[in-house]
Every structure is written in C-alpha cells, then in structure tokens.
Amino acid sequence: MTMGTFVQELAALRESLVSMGDIVLKMVRLAGEALLAGDVEKAREVIKSDADVNARENQIVDRAIRLIATNQPVAGDLRFLAASLRLATELERIGDLGANLARRTLGLAELASEGAVLGQTPPDLARMVHEAMVMLDLALQAFNERDAVKAEAVLGMDDVIDDFNRHIRRLILGLVYDNGRLASWGLEIINTSVHLERLGDHATNLAEEVIYVAKGQNVRHNY
Amino acid sequence: MVAQSGPIGEALGAAGAAAGPSRDAREGLALAGLAVGGAEADAAGEAKASAANGPKGQAPGGLDGPLAAEGAAFEGPIIEAVDVDFYYGAFHALKGVSLAVKAHEVTALIGPSGCGKSTFLKLLNRMNDFVPGARLSGEIKVAGRSIYGPDSDPVSIRRLVGMVFQRPNxxxxxxxxxxxxxxxxxxxxxxxxxxxxxxxxxRAAALWDDVKDKLAKSALELSGGQQQRVCIARALALSPEILLMDEPTSALDPIATAKVEEWIKGANLSIVIVTxxxxxxxxxxxxxxxxxxGELVEFxxxxxIFTRPRELRTENYITGRFG
Structure with a gap:
C-alpha cells in the first residue's frame, strides 16, 4: 500500500467512525425520547438499528487490523488505529445501551398494558437522559474535531450522572419497600437508570481515546 | 572544547587521502579495528607500531582486553557528542549536534538520505579523518576521552569502536x-x-554452530547473512566497547536480517546503528x-519516538509523510 493510499484509508476509517458515532448518537436520542414519551414505535425503531451498528463495528475492526498489518504504523497513525479498535467497540456498546433503553420502554409499556401498578417516573431520569446525551454528543464532537480539550471536559461530567443513578436507585428501592406491587416497575426504572449511567461511562471511554490519539497520554482508568 | 579547523587529516598530521586505499579497503581495515584513510603503508605501519608498543597499554587481540574492561568501568555516557559541526568542504553536514549515548544500549540513527546520520556514525571512530576538505568543530568523547584531542590515537579508538558496514565484506x-x-x-x-x-x-556473533566445521573455508562461500555475521565476529575479535553498524542488514534477506537483529538485541555491547x-x-x-x-531533530x-514523538518533523518522517 502506498503512503497516499494509506493516508486515504486512514481518512476513510475516521469517516466510518464518525458515521457510526452519528448513528449511535441518534439511537440514544431516539431511545431517550421514546422512554420519556412512552413511544413504543420509536423504541422498536431503535432496536432494529442495532444490527447495523454491530456490522459497522466488525467492518471498522477488520479495516483497522488490515491497516496495522500492512503498514506497520507508528506515532499518531498507530495511536489512531489502536484507538479505532477500542472506539468501534465503545460505539457498539453505546448502540447496545440505546437498544436496551428502548427495551425498557417496551417493558414499561407491557406492564402498563397488563394493568400492573406503576409509579411516577422520577424527574431525575429525564435529567439523566439529558446528561448522557450531552456527554455523548461532546465526546463525539471531540473525536470529530480531534479536540482533547473537549474530551477532557467530558471526563469531569461522569460524576453527575453517577450521582443521579445512586439517587434514583435509593428512591425506587424506598418506593418498592413501601409497596411491593411496584417491584416490576421499579426494576425497569432501576435498569433504565443503570443503562444511562453506563452510557456516561462509555462517553468517558470515548473521550479517553480522543485524548490518547491527540496527546499520546493514556488516561484510562483515571476517572 | 576541542575544535579542529582545517582538514582533519592535516590536524592529525596524516598522509593525504589521494594516495589512500579505496573506500572498501578503508572499510575493511576499519572493520579490523585499524587505521583507515591515508596511504596503506601508513595505516599498516601505524597499526603495527601501535601493536608493538601496545596501544594505550593494551594486550594485543582478544575479547577480554583491558580496553573493554576500562570502557565498561566508565560510568558516564559511552559516547558524548557536544555541539558537533562537521563540514565536507563548504557543505555543512552536521549542525550543532549534541548527543549522549548510554553504555550497553542500542542507539538507532534514522533520517532521510543526506541527513548526516552516517557522517555522524563515521565520526565516532574517525573514519572521516581523511576526507578531503573535511572539518570538525565541537567535541566527541568515547568512554569519557576526547577522540579528536591532540593525544588521541586513531588506532586505539578504532579498536574500542568497531564497525560493520552495509554490505558484508x-x-x-x-x-x-x-x-x-x-x-x-x-x-x-x-x-x-x-x-x-x-x-x-x-559464538558471540551467533555463527559458531554454523561454521565450526568449516573454519578453513573461504568466508566468501558463506551466505550473505553468515558473511555479515563473520564481519560482526571480526569486529568483536578486537573486544570493541562500541560497535557501529551502518545499515547492516540492508543487503540481507529477511531471515538473515532476523538473525543479525537477534544478535544485536542479545549483544551486551554499546551499539550505534544507522538504518x-x-x-x-x-x-x-x-x-x-x-x-x-544535518540537525539532530529529536533524540x-x-x-x-515511535508512539508519541515530540517533534512534527519526526512524526512526519517516521510515518512516511516527509516532504
């Protein structure tokens, strides 16, 4: 592979990651909207799109491995290709979490249709959806723009979403303790909160990869 | 700081290069750890005279000579270049190069053709001494001693600093x-x-098992990789403290290259390699x-260097984007 071709392939790989990022961002946004509005159709749409994200992960990983094997990259190229393998996996897991959020919407709708006792959706859940979206959007912007400063801003945001998760968990456990018939509903809400908390973790992981590519600093597991 | 002005050959009081041996012959003599450059008679004479007196008081030959022990005992950088400028006539080949090489490590010199890396390598055992119009300023120390100082002896320097060249010779x-x-x-x-x-x-050159039953055969009958390891063994026979290698595997196939590289990694020697x-x-x-x-951009x-170089020029070169 000539250097010109290699540079084009790297650019194409970056575009594939950007495109995959756009797709999972849209999945999470739709999943959040479906959750908050109880929109079952929208939730099903999100679940359907997960297969495409899985296929994209495989394509990106194959492409990155081929470029590593055939070009023996070093320095910034090597960091980008090594990070691409992890970024593709992170994005695929974000897609999974989008689909899982959508499944919680379907679960809550099913409980409602069965006439189960439901509690009131905690307001903090909507704020968690918002925080997760902001983190994910900023992490993807940081990647698209190769902006380590934006990525560093993402790292400081994860605590907020973790606090929301702890708060919701305590709230729901208290409600279920008082009223055992809320258990199924409470489980769906707690799982939803955990999915959102995990989204925050994956947005953090994306940001850490952006910093590694930009600066060569490994900041993983520091946050 | 030691500074030479004017041709180094003159500074050393050696014979002019015009009557000197061919490049290959010079390389061969340098491989054997001897004087190179001027008239062959001078080179041989210098070597024999030094041998007779025992260069710097060393015992002749052997892998365990006193020089090696002396070099090993030295605790500073085994090679230290300080503000080295070098000229081929009007051409400024090296510009203010300062570099300290640690003992018993492998140091690679990289850069595009004409960047000065081979010139720098050859300065380390004074192989540029007889290049017409060559001029050096700055200081180069090997094992703490200036190799261009007035008391330095090229023969003992080349015994301390062996060399292996691009083509097995x-x-x-x-x-x-x-x-x-x-x-x-x-x-x-x-x-x-x-x-x-x-x-x-x-054995040190990882060749003994291949050739122990045919030591009387011509070295030219060996494969390219084996010939190169003969050259390494020939350099090692003089117990060098430092081995300079100028693209030592560029003429070898991948298997021979791997063997030479394995030797380099396993050698308990200070090695400077141009590649x-x-x-x-x-x-x-x-x-x-x-x-x-001519500049040392990054060391x-x-x-x-290969994961996060500090300098953009380094990044562009090692990733193949130079120019």
Missing part, C-alpha cells in the same frame, strides 16, 4: 583468518590463543536519534 580469506586478521595485526600470534579467540568471537528501516530501529534499539538536514527512548 569479508576478506577473501578463510573464516578463521578473517576473525584473526585484526588480532594478528595487533600482535596476537599463539595458535592456541587465536583458536580460543575465534571461537569466542564466532533506513523504521521497523528495524523500533525493534532493536533502546534510543533513537532522528537527523534531518529519546525508541518507544516514545
């Missing part, structure tokens, strides 16, 4: 005689001593120096 002699060539010129004569020395040198093969530099070296247009641990 064994002498048209037996394998045994190739290894003994330098030690004999420095006074080693006893067959028993030479036998021991040949075996040790060939155009970035992967080779990354594989075998502990530190890497990137030269560009640091190889792992850092």
């Amino acid at each position: 064994p002498f048209p002699k037996s394998i045994y005689d190739n290894i003994c060539y330098g030690p004999r010129l420095t006074g080693a004569r006893k067959k028993a001593d030479l036998d021991v020395l040949v075996e040790k040198a060939l 155009h093969n970035m992967q080779q530099a990354a594989r075998v070296s502990d530190h890497t120096a990137f030269f560009y247009m 640091g641990p190889t792992m850092e």
Whole structure:
C-alpha cells in the first residue's frame, strides 16, 4: 500500500467512525425520547438499528487490523488505529445501551398494558437522559474535531450522572419497600437508570481515546 | 572544547587521502579495528607500531582486553557528542549536534538520505579523518576521552569502536583468518590463543554452530547473512566497547536480517546503528536519534519516538509523510 493510499484509508476509517458515532448518537436520542414519551414505535425503531451498528463495528475492526498489518504504523497513525479498535467497540456498546433503553420502554409499556401498578417516573431520569446525551454528543464532537480539550471536559461530567443513578436507585428501592406491587416497575426504572449511567461511562471511554490519539497520554482508568 | 579547523587529516598530521586505499579497503581495515584513510603503508605501519608498543597499554587481540574492561568501568555516557559541526568542504553536514549515548544500549540513527546520520556514525571512530576538505568543530568523547584531542590515537579508538558496514565484506580469506586478521595485526600470534579467540568471537556473533566445521573455508562461500555475521565476529575479535553498524542488514534477506537483529538485541555491547528501516530501529534499539538536514531533530527512548514523538518533523518522517 502506498503512503497516499494509506493516508486515504486512514481518512476513510475516521469517516466510518464518525458515521457510526452519528448513528449511535441518534439511537440514544431516539431511545431517550421514546422512554420519556412512552413511544413504543420509536423504541422498536431503535432496536432494529442495532444490527447495523454491530456490522459497522466488525467492518471498522477488520479495516483497522488490515491497516496495522500492512503498514506497520507508528506515532499518531498507530495511536489512531489502536484507538479505532477500542472506539468501534465503545460505539457498539453505546448502540447496545440505546437498544436496551428502548427495551425498557417496551417493558414499561407491557406492564402498563397488563394493568400492573406503576409509579411516577422520577424527574431525575429525564435529567439523566439529558446528561448522557450531552456527554455523548461532546465526546463525539471531540473525536470529530480531534479536540482533547473537549474530551477532557467530558471526563469531569461522569460524576453527575453517577450521582443521579445512586439517587434514583435509593428512591425506587424506598418506593418498592413501601409497596411491593411496584417491584416490576421499579426494576425497569432501576435498569433504565443503570443503562444511562453506563452510557456516561462509555462517553468517558470515548473521550479517553480522543485524548490518547491527540496527546499520546493514556488516561484510562483515571476517572 | 576541542575544535579542529582545517582538514582533519592535516590536524592529525596524516598522509593525504589521494594516495589512500579505496573506500572498501578503508572499510575493511576499519572493520579490523585499524587505521583507515591515508596511504596503506601508513595505516599498516601505524597499526603495527601501535601493536608493538601496545596501544594505550593494551594486550594485543582478544575479547577480554583491558580496553573493554576500562570502557565498561566508565560510568558516564559511552559516547558524548557536544555541539558537533562537521563540514565536507563548504557543505555543512552536521549542525550543532549534541548527543549522549548510554553504555550497553542500542542507539538507532534514522533520517532521510543526506541527513548526516552516517557522517555522524563515521565520526565516532574517525573514519572521516581523511576526507578531503573535511572539518570538525565541537567535541566527541568515547568512554569519557576526547577522540579528536591532540593525544588521541586513531588506532586505539578504532579498536574500542568497531564497525560493520552495509554490505558484508569479508576478506577473501578463510573464516578463521578473517576473525584473526585484526588480532594478528595487533600482535596476537599463539595458535592456541587465536583458536580460543575465534571461537569466542564466532559464538558471540551467533555463527559458531554454523561454521565450526568449516573454519578453513573461504568466508566468501558463506551466505550473505553468515558473511555479515563473520564481519560482526571480526569486529568483536578486537573486544570493541562500541560497535557501529551502518545499515547492516540492508543487503540481507529477511531471515538473515532476523538473525543479525537477534544478535544485536542479545549483544551486551554499546551499539550505534544507522538504518533506513523504521521497523528495524523500533525493534532493536533502546534510543533513537532522528537527523534531518544535518540537525539532530529529536533524540529519546525508541518507544516514545515511535508512539508519541515530540517533534512534527519526526512524526512526519517516521510515518512516511516527509516532504
């Protein structure tokens, strides 16, 4: 592979990651909207799109491995290709979490249709959806723009979403303790909160990869 | 600081280069750890005179000579270049190069053709001494001693600093005689001593098992990779503290290259290697120096140079985007 071709392939790989990022961002946004509005159709749409994200992960990983094997990259190229393998996996897991959020919407709708006792959706859940979206959007912007400063801003945001998760968990456990018939509903809400908390973790992981590519600093597991 | 102005050959009071041996011959003599450059008679004479007196008080030949012990005891950088400028006539080949090489490490010199890396390498055992119009300023120390100072002795320097070249260039002699060539010129004569020395040198170069039953055969009958390891053994026979390698595997196939690289990684020797093969530099070296247009652009641990170089010019070169 000539250097010109290699540079084009790297650019194409970056575009594939950007495109995959756009797709999972849209999945999470739709999943959040479906959750908050109880929109079952929208939730099903999100679940359907997960297969495409899985296929994209495989394509990106194959492409990155081929470029590593055939070009023996070093320095910034090597960091980008090594990070691409992890970024593709992170994005695929974000897609999974989008689909899982959508499944919680379907679960809550099913409980409602069965006439189960439901509690009131905690307001903090909507704020968690918002925080997760902001983190994910900023992490993807940081990647698209190769902006380590934006990525560093993402790292400081994860605590907020973790606090929301702890708060919701305590709230729901208290409600279920008082009223055992809320258990199924409470489980769906707690799982939803955990999915959102995990989204925050994956947005953090994306940001850490952006910093590694930009600066060569490994900041993983520091946050 | 020691500074030479005017041709180095003149500064050293040596014969002019016009009557000197061919490039290949100079390389061969340097391989044997002897004087190069001026008239062959001068070179041989200088070597023999030094051998007779015992250069810097050393015993002749052998892998365990006092020089090696002296070098090993030195605790500072084994090579230290301070503000080195070098000119080929009007051409400014090296510009203010300062570099400290640690003992018992492999240091790779990389950079595009004409960047000065081979010039720098050759300065380390004074192979540029007889290049017409060559001029040096700054200081180069080997094992703490200035090698361009008024008291420095090129013969003992080349014994301390061996060299292996791009193309395997064994002498048209037996394998045994190739290894003994330098030690004999420095006074080693006893067959028993030479036998021991040949075996040790060939073992050190990872070649003994390949050639132990055919030591009397011509070295030219060996494969390219084996010939290059004969050249390494020939250099090692003089117990160098430092081995300079100028693109030592560029003429070898991948299998022979791997063997030479394995030897480099396993050798408990200070090695400075010039290579155009970035992967080779990354594989075998502990530190890497990137030269560009006569400047030392960046010098640091190889792992850092190849994962996160500080300088954009380094990044552009090692990733193939230069220019």
